[in-house]
Amino acid sequence: MDLKTTTYLVVGATFALYLLIAVRSRARTTGEFYVAGGGVHPIANGMATAADWMSAASFLSMAGLIAFMGYGGSVYLMGWTGGYVLLACFLAPYLRKYGKFTVPEFIGDRYYCKTARLVAVVCLIVASVTYVIGQMKGVGVAFSRFLEVPYEVGLGIGMVIVFVYAVLGGMKGITHTQIAQYCVLIFAYTVPAVFISLQLTGSPIPQLGLGMPIQGETLTVLEKLDQVLQDLGFDRYTTQTRLSQWNMAVFTFSLMIGTAGLPHVIMRFFTVPKVRDARSSAGWALLFIAILYTTAPAVAAMARLNFTRTLQAGPVGSAEGNLVYAERPTWFKNWEATGLLAFEDKNGDGRVQHYGDKSQAFAPRAEAFGWKGDEMTTLDRDIMVLANPEIAGLPNWVIALVAAGGLAAALSTAAGLLLAISSAISHDVVKGVFRPDISEKGELRASRLAMAGAILVAGLLGLRPPGFAAGTVALAFGLAASSIFPVLVMGIFSKRINRTGAIAGMLSGLIVTLLYVFQHKGVLFIPGTSFLGSMPENWFLGLEPNAFGAVGAAVNFLVAGVVSHLGPPPPAEVQEMVEALRIPRGAGQAAEH
Amino acid sequence: MSAKTDAYWRANLRLLAAVTAVWFAVSFLCGIVLVEPLNRFHIWGYPLGFWFAQQGSIYTFVVLIFFYSWRMARLDRKFGVEE
Numbered sequence: 001m002d003l004k005t006t007t008y009l010v011v012g013a014t015f016a017l018y019l020l021i022a023v024r025s026r027a028r029t030t031g032e033f034y035v036a037g038g039g040v041h042p043i044a045n046g047m048a049t050a051a052d053w054m055s056a057a058s059f060l061s062m063a064g065l066i067a068f069m070g071y072g073g074s075v076y077l078m079g080w081t082g083g084y085v086l087l088a089c090f091l092a093p094y095l096r097k098y099g100k101f102t103v104p105e106f107i108g109d110r111y112y113c114k115t116a117r118l119v120a121v122v123c124l125i126v127a128s129v130t131y132v133i134g135q136m137k138g139v140g141v142a143f144s145r146f147l148e149v150p151y152e153v154g155l156g157i158g159m160v161i162v163f164v165y166a167v168l169g170g171m172k173g174i175t176h177t178q179i180a181q182y183c184v185l186i187f188a189y190t191v192p193a194v195f196i197s198l199q200l201t202g203s204p205i206p207q208l209g210l211g212m213p214i215q216g217e218t219l220t221v222l223e224k225l226d227q228v229l230q231d232l233g234f235d236r237y238t239t240q241t242r243l244s245q246w247n248m249a250v251f252t253f254s255l256m257i258g259t260a261g262l263p264h265v266i267m268r269f270f271t272v273p274k275v276r277d278a279r280s281s282a283g284w285a286l287l288f289i290a291i292l293y294t295t296a297p298a299v300a301a302m303a304r305l306n307f308t309r310t311l312q313a314g315p316v317g318s319a320e321g322n323l324v325y326a327e328r329p330t331w332f333k334n335w336e337a338t339g340l341l342a343f344e345d346k347n348g349d350g351r352v353q354h355y356g357d358k359s360q361a362f363a364p365r366a367e368a369f370g371w372k373g374d375e376m377t378t379l380d381r382d383i384m385v386l387a388n389p390e391i392a393g394l395p396n397w398v399i400a401l402v403a404a405g406g407l408a409a410a411l412s413t414a415a416g417l418l419l420a421i422s423s424a425i426s427h428d429v430v431k432g433v434f435r436p437d438i439s440e441k442g443e444l445r446a447s448r449l450a451m452a453g454a455i456l457v458a459g460l461l462g463l464r465p466p467g468f469a470a471g472t473v474a475l476a477f478g479l480a481a482s483s484i485f486p487v488l489v490m491g492i493f494s495k496r497i498n499r500t501g502a503i504a505g506m507l508s509g510l511i512v513t514l515l516y517v518f519q520h521k522g523v524l525f526i527p528g529t530s531f532l533g534s535m536p537e538n539w540f541l542g543l544e545p546n547a548f549g550a551v552g553a554a555v556n557f558l559v560a561g562v563v564s565h566l567g568p569p570p571p572a573e574v575q576e577m578v579e580a581l582r583i584p585r586g587a588g589q590a591a592e593h
Numbered sequence: 594m595s596a597k598t599d600a601y602w603r604a605n606l607r608l609l610a611a612v613t614a615v616w617f618a619v620s621f622l623c624g625i626v627l628v629e630p631l632n633r634f635h636i637w638g639y640p641l642g643f644w645f646a647q648q649g650s651i652y653t654f655v656v657l658i659f660f661y662s663w664r665m666a667r668l669d670r671k672f673g674v675e676e
Contacts, residue, residue, distance in 0.1 A: 066647075071628075074646035078620045081651045085616045088658040089609055093665075207648060211638025220638045238643045239632070249625045274676050276666055283658035290651050297647040582602050583674045 007146045007400040014184050014404045015161055018177045018411075022165030025173045030443050033170030034101040034423050035270040040175055042277040046284025048178035049268045051185065051408070052416035053259075053285070054292060055131070056138025057473060059185060059409035064384035066300035067307075070235065072242030073300065079255025081286060081293055086260040086485075088282030092269040094492045094581045096278035101270065103263040103420075103484065104428040110491040112574055113499040114433060119506050121424045123483040124263045127476040129458070131262075132417040134473055136462025138410035145338060145386065146403035152463060158411060159459040166415045167451050171271060174415045181408035186291055188405020192389045192398050193295045196302050199392060206298035225305045231316045232308070232355040233362025237301065244542060251547035258477030258549050261485030264413075264420035275584035303388045310391060311354045311376075317369045322351035331390035335383055342378035347371060354379075418458065422450035475517060482509035482552025490560055492582070495575045497564045505560025513552030520545045601672035605665065612661050619645060619653040 001009075027033040040048070058080070066073030098106050104124060108117025136155060143154020165173040190206075197209035200221060213220050219227065225237045242248050259265070268285075269278045310329070314321035325343060335341035343352060347370055356362055357374045386406070389399045426447035431438050438446065483506045490497045490505070497505075520539070543551065569575070580586065623631060628642030636644050669675035 071643055071646060074624060074643075077647050078624055078650050081654050082616060082620050085612065085654050085657055089612055089661055208637060211636075211644075213638075222639060222643075238640055239629075245625055245628075249621055252620065252625070276662070276669065276676065279662035279665055280659065283655065283662055286655050286658055290655050293651055294648055579598070582605075583598055584669050584676050585674045587676055 001396065003396045003399060004148065006396045007403050010397070010400040011147065011404045011407060014180075014408065017180055018161060019164055021176045021180060022169055022173050025169045025176045027168070027170040027172045027444075030101075030427075030440055030447065032172045033444055033447050034427065035267070036170075036172040036175045038099075038271060039273055040271040042272050042281035043284050044175070044179055045268060045272050045277075045281045046286075047182045047288055048175045049265065049281070049285035050288035051178040051182035051412035052268055053262075053265055053413070054185065054289060054409055055413035056135050056142075056406060056410040058292065058296075059189065060138060060142075060385050060406050061382050063296045063299040063303065063388075064381035066297060067304040067384050068381055069242060070237040070240035072240050072248065073297075075242060075248050075251045075255065077293055077297065079252040080259055081289060082252070083256040083259025084282055084286040084289070086256060087265070087269075088279055088286075090489050090492070091260060091266060092278040092282050093275045093584070095266060095488070096269050096272060097275050097581050097584060097587050099270075099587055101267075102423050102427050103266055103488070104424055105432065107487060107491065107502070108428070108432065110574065110577065111487075111497075111499040111502040112571060113503070116487075116499060116503050116506070117428055117432060119503060120484065120487075121428050123479055123506070123510065124424050125421055127262065127479040127484075128264060128417045128421050129461070131473060131476040132414055132421075132454075132458045133461045135410045135414040135417070136458050139407060139414070140462060141382075142403055142406045142410065146400070155459060155462050158407070158414075159455055162411060162415050162418065163452065163455050166418055166455070167448050170447065170451075171267075171419055174419055175271065177415070178412045181412040182288060184408040185405040185412075186288070188401040188408070189292050189299075190295055191401060192392070192394055193299050193302075195394050195398065196306070196388065196392045197298060200302055200305075206302070207294050210298040210301055221301055221305060225301055225308075228305065228308055228312070229356075232312060233359035233366070234356040237304070243544060246541070247543055247547055250543055250550050254481050254547050254549035254553075255477060257485045257553055258481035261480035261483075261488065262476075263424075263480070263484065264416040266488075267420060267423070268416070275587045299385065299388065303384045303391065306388075306391050307384075308354065311352050317365065322353055324351055326350065328352070329391075331387050334390070335387055338383075340378065340380035340383050341376070344375055344377045346373050346375050352376070414458065418451060418454045421454045422447055425450040425454075475514075478513045478517060478546075478549040478552060479510065481549030482513040482556055486553050486556040486560065490557070492578065495578045496569055497560055498567050498570045500567050501560040501562075501564030504563045505556040505558075508559040509552040509556030512555045513548055516540065516548045516551070517545045597672055598674065601668060601674055604668050604672070608661065608664055608668070612657055615653065615657055620650040624650050 031037050062076055065076060095106060100106065104117045104120035107120040108114060136158065139158035140151040140155040143149055143157065144151045147154065165177050193206040194204050197206040198204055200214055201209040201212040202215050203209040203212050210221050214224055217224065222238055230236055269281060272278050272281050311323050312321060313323060325345065332341065352375055353371045354376045355366060355371065355374055357366065386402060389402055426443060430446050431443050486509060487502050487506050623642065624646035628646060631642035631645065632640035634641040
């Protein structure tokens, strides 16, 4: 069977499964729509959270980023997992005890103020919409590469699938499909990794294979990779730092608190029956995530090694050492067709030279070899995971599986984000502000309408991704880190923070982060409007804009603390609410509101 | 807040301090600040600092959450605030 037919079969089977689940889990009440009736088992919720959290970025992009960033890529590995410790210890159990439907609702109640609730809604919508655009793009790309349908058609199919199960089933339908999607994506991620690890080292466990000697050689995969890259003038893989250790630490911290503050992840913990379950469910979620996140470094290093050795098969500098362009493998041609890979024969020898042409130390050697610069003029990092099975020469069904896995990752995250957006609109804006007397049935209808609207907007934005789409995921984390995370933690751990303090804190954290990102990357990411330029010399304390969420969060904590202490403490009933949050007993009743 | 719930909350904060300290040590200390000296040692074929940054910190995080969850369930019962 050829690759295209296999891919159609595998992807079609997974989509049929999602639709079947959707039809069987229709939501009948707002409780089912927003929190799946609050009866999801902690292990099931952990699995759904893992799929909810692991997006197209985790599945497709992360290993590619690490492959080229080496040790510097650790910021993503630690940042995107360490946040779960904060979530499990500082947020999830207390917000589960609170026992209502949305994150802005908690902020509105704790800070006894509709303005605070609306500020939270705005932060949530901006963070979630920017995030969902990336998922929609991922769906379109996966379709156009593997099923050879136009990008727009692929996007449309993705929208229809999400529409069916998210609008019908709400959180209930999303939870059940996310569990299936987790199984698909983790299988799709680990199977090629196991194959490649077996090929290279003979070990079926990629996490161990990375430290083991390559078959028939004495050096381990990591040592070999360090050597191969250094020989070609690239940075050493295991010691390549991202800007500075200080920048790496702050970047990691920003990703951690951003992860803990993302509303679509937090709201998954509203669905478990008990406070105790919220704690353990975060552990299960991270365990399921860790399976992918500890495999990714192995995929990254092995892919980089295979890729580099395909282009530089023989000794560096020997006439026969480099790949002859006319004899390039099929995957090379396939990816050239997508424009994500491009070659230019700079020295006209008909062979591919891929080396670190930025390295001063290597320049004299390159000149002696007659090399005129890195001939891989375009090398998109995102293709690493997708091309990996092809580079390693794995069977067609494995390649088809990777396409299905990428789609599962993008669809599951998109659904979670869309639910966060639509519940903020129907529950926090429509019911919370404009129509407090709306009936249960009316609210359910409003939430379905909001969901349909959100899918449409996300699809349109995905169809014509604004120029700033690439920079926006960093913005989503920056916003969650600087506005949502601090105000939630303070709301639980301090009884003294009052409404003025919280609003001032949220706004100042938000503004500081936005200004820093915009002044270096352009206002709304429009090129040419960055008034300080993206120059490292102008970076505050040497921090890159993506790492700035932590500074925004610090400003938020500081401003909220100072402003609150200048004003009166919160009313007695709010202080009592905080005391009740801290004790698990009574969570059952709280849900029956 | 009654004396009992007050004591429960203080016990929770002590546990949180311990969990946060380990969380900080495996990621920021072993994975970033001390990565160079640690890389002189090896574990399962990885340089040790690099292993903490790309493997060890993640395993520790998983264990930490289950540990916290288990200890809190015990505290809930000890202070009689369980569900």
